[in-house]
Amino acid sequence: xxxxxxxxxxxxxxxxxxxxxxxxxxxxxxxxxxxVANVACLPGIVGAALAMxxxxxxxxxxxxxxxxxxxxxxxxxxxxxGYDINCGxxxxxxxxxxxxxxKKIEPLADALFAAIPCGVGAHGAIRxxxxxxxxxxxxxxxxxxxxxxxxxxxxxxxxxEKGCLAGADADALSxxxxxxxxxxxxxxxxxxxxxxxxxxxxxxxxxxAAKLGLSMDQVVVIIHSGSRGLGYQVCxxxxxxxxKAMARCGIRLPDRQLACAPIRSPEGESYLAAMRCxxxxxxxxxxxxxxxxxxxxxxxxxISPRDLKMRLIYDVCHNIAKFEDHExxxxxxxxxxxxxxxxxxxxxxxxxxxxxxxxxQPVLIPGDMGRYSFLLLGREEAMRQTFGSTCHGAGRxxxxxxxxKQARSIDLHATLRERGVTARYRGFATxxxxxxxAYKDVAQVVDVMxxxxxxxxxxxxxPLAVIKG
Amino acid sequence: xxxxxxxxxxxxxxxxxxxEAESRAELFEAAGLALFSLMVDPSTxxxxxxxxxxxxxxxxxxxxxxxxxxxxLAFAIGGFVAREVEVERLDRFVVEGTIxxxxxxxxxxxFEREIKGVTYHGLRVEEANGKWMARxxxxx
Numbered sequence: 001x002x003x004x005x006x007x008x009x010x011x012x013x014x015x016x017x018x019x020x021x022x023x024x025x026x027x028x029x030x031x032x033x034x035x036v037a038n039v040a041c042l043p044g045i046v047g048a049a050l051a052m053x054x055x056x057x058x059x060x061x062x063x064x065x066x067x068x069x070x071x072x073x074x075x076x077x078x079x080x081x082g083y084d085i086n087c088g089x090x091x092x093x094x095x096x097x098x099x100x101x102x103k104k105i106e107p108l109a110d111a112l113f114a115a116i117p118c119g120v121g122a123h124g125a126i127r128x129x130x131x132x133x134x135x136x137x138x139x140x141x142x143x144x145x146x147x148x149x150x151x152x153x154x155x156x157x158x159x160x161e162k163g164c165l166a167g168a169d170a171d172a173l174s175x176x177x178x179x180x181x182x183x184x185x186x187x188x189x190x191x192x193x194x195x196x197x198x199x200x201x202x203x204x205x206x207x208x209a210a211k212l213g214l215s216m217d218q219v220v221v222i223i224h225s226g227s228r229g230l231g232y233q234v235c236x237x238x239x240x241x242x243x244k245a246m247a248r249c250g251i252r253l254p255d256r257q258l259a260c261a262p263i264r265s266p267e268g269e270s271y272l273a274a275m276r277c278x279x280x281x282x283x284x285x286x287x288x289x290x291x292x293x294x295x296x297x298x299x300x301x302x303i304s305p306r307d308l309k310m311r312l313i314y315d316v317c318h319n320i321a322k323f324e325d326h327e328x329x330x331x332x333x334x335x336x337x338x339x340x341x342x343x344x345x346x347x348x349x350x351x352x353x354x355x356x357x358x359x360x361q362p363v364l365i366p367g368d369m370g371r372y373s374f375l376l377l378g379r380e381e382a383m384r385q386t387f388g389s390t391c392h393g394a395g396r397x398x399x400x401x402x403x404x405k406q407a408r409s410i411d412l413h414a415t416l417r418e419r420g421v422t423a424r425y426r427g428f429a430t431x432x433x434x435x436x437x438a439y440k441d442v443a444q445v446v447d448v449m450x451x452x453x454x455x456x457x458x459x460x461x462x463p464l465a466v467i468k469g
Numbered sequence: 470x471x472x473x474x475x476x477x478x479x480x481x482x483x484x485x486x487x488x489e490a491e492s493r494a495e496l497f498e499a500a501g502l503a504l505f506s507l508m509v510d511p512s513t514x515x516x517x518x519x520x521x522x523x524x525x526x527x528x529x530x531x532x533x534x535x536x537x538x539x540x541x542l543a544f545a546i547g548g549f550v551a552r553e554v555e556v557e558r559l560d561r562f563v564v565e566g567t568i569x570x571x572x573x574x575x576x577x578x579x580f581e582r583e584i585k586g587v588t589y590h591g592l593r594v595e596e597a598n599g600k601w602m603a604r605x606x607x608x609x
Contacts, residue, residue: 030481056481059590059608063482083585083608120573120580179546190583191609229545232585232608236538239589257590400484400609401477429507429581433609469583 002385002452005033010254011040017051018386020448026397026440027055035062038255042067043262044074046328046335050386052342053448054395054440058082060257063341066389068326069263071334075251076268077260078242078275080338081321083235085275086282087193087226088160088317089364091375092290093212094297095309096219098199101464104301105422108197109465111300113424115292116195118469119187119228120426126288128183135170135178137185138230141280142287142315150291151312157355159315160344163283165322168276173230174237177274181230181281186288188225190427190469192393192434194369195293196222198461201372208377208458211359212313220461221297221310222373223289224366226319231278238271263336272321279320286315313375314362318343318392324352326387337387345378345390345455363455365446367394369466370419370436374446374457381453390455394442400433407432416466425468434468473499478604484584485591485606494556496594496601497564500533501540501554504587505570507607508544510579511552516569520549523565529594533603536564537587548573582609 003024005015015036019027027033032055039061040049046068055064060079067080101108129137137144142163146153156162170178188195200218203209214220227234242259245267246252251260261267294310297303321338328335346353348360356362361378382388398406412431416423425431449455473490486503490496505511524539526532543549551570558565585608593604 058482059588083588118583120575120583176542176546180542191585229585236586259589396481399477399479399481401479426575427580427582428510430583433582 005037011037013040013045014048015040015051016048017055018448018452019053020444023053023444023448030057032057032062035060036065038253038258039065039067041253042069042075042077042258042260043251044069046070046333047387050389052391053445054341054391054393056395058340060255060259061338061340064391064395065340066342066387067338068335068387071263071323071336074263074336075260076263076271076321076336077258077338078235078238078271079257079259080340081275082319082340083232084226084319085231085234085278086317087319088282088286088315089366090223090286090290090315091313091364092221092310093214093313094219094221095307097217098219101197101219101301105465108297108300109422109424109467111296112195112293112465112467115296116289116467117187118190118426119184120190120469126186129185131178134182137284138170138173138277138280139168140164142283145284145287145291150288155287155312158312159283160317163287163315165276165279167273168280169273170277172270172273173277174233177230177233177237180233181228184228184230185285186292187228188289188467188469189228190430193225193469195289195467196369196463197465198222198373198463200459201462202460204457204459205377208359212362212458214459221293222364222366222461223286223293225282225286225289227278227282228285230281234274234278238274241267275321279317282317283315314364316343316364324388326383339389341392342389343392344388345376345382346388347378347380347383363390365391365393365442367442368436368439369423369434369463370416370421371441372443373461374442375459375461376446376455376457378455379453382455385452386454390449391445394439394445396438397440398438403435403438404429404432406437407435421463422465423468427469431468475499475503480606483606484609485604488603490601493601494559496603497533497536497556497559498554500537500603500605501568504537504540504584504607505551505554508581508584509550509573510581513577513579514550514552514570516553517571519567519569520547521565521567523563525563527562530592532562532564533594533605534587534589534592537605540568541584541587543568544573550578584609
C-alpha cells in the first residue's frame with residue numbers, strides 16, 4: 001500500500017510511503033514521517049520523497065529513504081547516504097548442501113570467526129596499507145582486491161557497479177579518513193554487520209532460482225558490511241563542511257540536520273569524490289572477506305576450491321548516492337539518487353545490469369540473525385515507482401538499551417541454538433542488541449514491495465551460523 | 470568526579486546518552502568516560518599509560534562533539550582504551566586533557582560494541598541551576 005504526504009508548506013514534492021497498515025502503525029511511533037516531509041523540501045528534489053516499509057528515524061534523513069535530485073540545481077547530502085557509506089550485502093552460493101556442513105558447523109564457525117576479525121581498535125586481517133596503496137584501493141574498489149589475490153575478475157561482473165564507482169578521487173579524503181581505513185581491510189565491523197552461513201529453505205521463483213543455479217538446501221554465504229572507519233570519517237568530515245556550505249549558498253531547510261551543498265559546488269563535488277572512494281573501499285573489503293570466507297570453508301571442511309565452488313551471486317549497496325537516468329513526467333532525466341537504507345532494484349532490460357540484464361537485478365535483503373533473509377529480483381515497476389529502489393532489511397522494533405536489558409534474563413546462546421543458529425561474536429553488548437527479538441519480521445517488509453510490484457522474491461535463506469563483530 | 474552520571478535514552482537504531490555533572494569540566498570527563506565504557510568495559514582496563522587529547526569547537530555543542538570525536542580516534546586509530554578521563558584546560562573554544570588506559574588487546578579487554586561516530590543528531594549541552602547536562606547520539 002502507498003501512503004502519501006501531500007505537498008504543503010516548504011515541501012517541493014509530496015512524500016510517499018510504501019507500507020502495510022501494521023507497519024504504518026510502527027512507522028508513526030517515531031519522527032520518521034516528519035523527516036520524509038522535510039526531505040521533500042530539498043532544493044532540486046524530483047518526483048517524491050520516498051520511504052520504504054523498513055523506515056525509521058535517522059540523522060536528518062530517515063533510514064529507509066530514497067530521494068532523487070536534479071543534477072543542475074539539486075543538492076547532495078551526506079545525511080542522505082548515511083555514516084556507513086556503501087553498507088551493503090553480498091551473497092555467494094556454494095556447491096554444498098546442508099548435509100555437507102551440518103555436523104561440522106562448530107569448526108566451520110570457528111574457522112570463519114578466526115579468519116575475519118571485526119577490526120576493533122586498530123587491528124585487521126590484512127597488513128596495514130601504505131597511504132599510496134590505500135589510495136589505489138579506493139580508486140580501484142573490488143578490482144584492487146582481485147589484484148591482491150582475493151577472488152577472480154569474474155566476480156566483478158556480479159556486483160553493483162562491478163565493485164567500483166567511477167569518479168572516486170583519493171585526494172578528496174582527509175588524512176584522518178585514510179588513517180582510519182589503513183588497518184581495517186578484511187574486517188567485518190560490528191553492530192548489525194555479520195557474516196552468515198545459510199541454507200535455502202524456500203524457493204518462490206523456480207525459473208529465477210534455476211537461472212541463478214540455486215536450489216533447496218543449498219549452502220550460501222551472506223556478508224553484510226560497509227566502508228569501516230574510512231567511510232564513517234568521510235561522513236563526519238563532510239557533515240561539518242556542509243553546514244558551512246549551506247550558510248554560504250543561502251540554503252535554508254526546516255531541519256539543519258539535512259546538511260547539504262549543491263551538487264555543482266566545490267563541497268558537493270568533493271563529497272561525491274570522497275563518498276565514491278568510501279564506496280570502493282567497502283566493495284574491496286567485501287571482496288576480501290568473501291575470499292577469506294572461502295579459504296576458511298576449505299580449511300574447516302578439508303575440501304578443495306573445486307568442491308566448494310563458491311561463487312558470487314551479487315553484491316548490492318544500501319547507503320549510497322548515484323547518478324542515474326530515470327523517467328520523470330515522461331522525460332528522461334539524469335538525477336542523483338540518494339539511497340539511505342534502501343537498495344537499487346533495477347528491472348529487466350536495464351543496460352546497467354550486464355549479465356543480469358534479462359532477468360532483472362538480484363537484491364539481497366538481510367533479516368535478523370535468527371529468522372531468515374531473502375533474495376529478490378528488481379522489476380520493471382521499480383523504475384516507475386521508486387527510482388529503481390526497494391527496501392534493505394528488517395528495521396528495529398526496540399532500542400539497543402531495551403534489547404540489552406532483555407538479554408540479561410536469557411541465555412543468548414541457548415536462544416539462538418533453539419533456532420538452529422551457531423553464533424560467534426566479539427562485542428558482548430552487540431550480540432545482545434542484535435538479538436532477533438529486537439527486529440521486525442523482514443518478510444513483512446519484503447511483502448509490501450512485492451505487492452507494490454517493485455521487487456519479487458526468488459528464495460529464502462535460513463541461518464545456520466552467524467559471525468558477529 | 471563525584472556526582473557525574475550518564476544514562477542511555479531510547480533511540481531505535483543508535484545509542485543516545487544523557488550525561489549530568491556538577492561542572493562543565495566534569496561533564497566533558499563524564500561524557501568521555503561514557504564513550505569509552507560503551508566500547509570497552511573499563512573494569513577490564515588498567516590505567517598503565519597516558520595520552521594527551523585536545524579539541525576545538527566554535528560553540529558549546531561543537532566543542533563537546535569534537536572532544537568525543539578525538540577520544541573515539543584515540544581508540545579507532547590509536548588502538549587505546551581508557552578507564553580515566555581528566556580535563557586539564559577548558560575554555561570557550563578549546564579543551565585539553567589526559568586519558569589513562571592501555572593499548573587494546575583482544576582477550577584481555579571486554580569489547581562491548583563499535584561506535585562509528587559522534588553525531589550532531591540531537592546534540593545538546595545545557596547548564597541550569599549550577600548543574601550541567603549533555604545529550605549525544607552515537608552512531609552504531
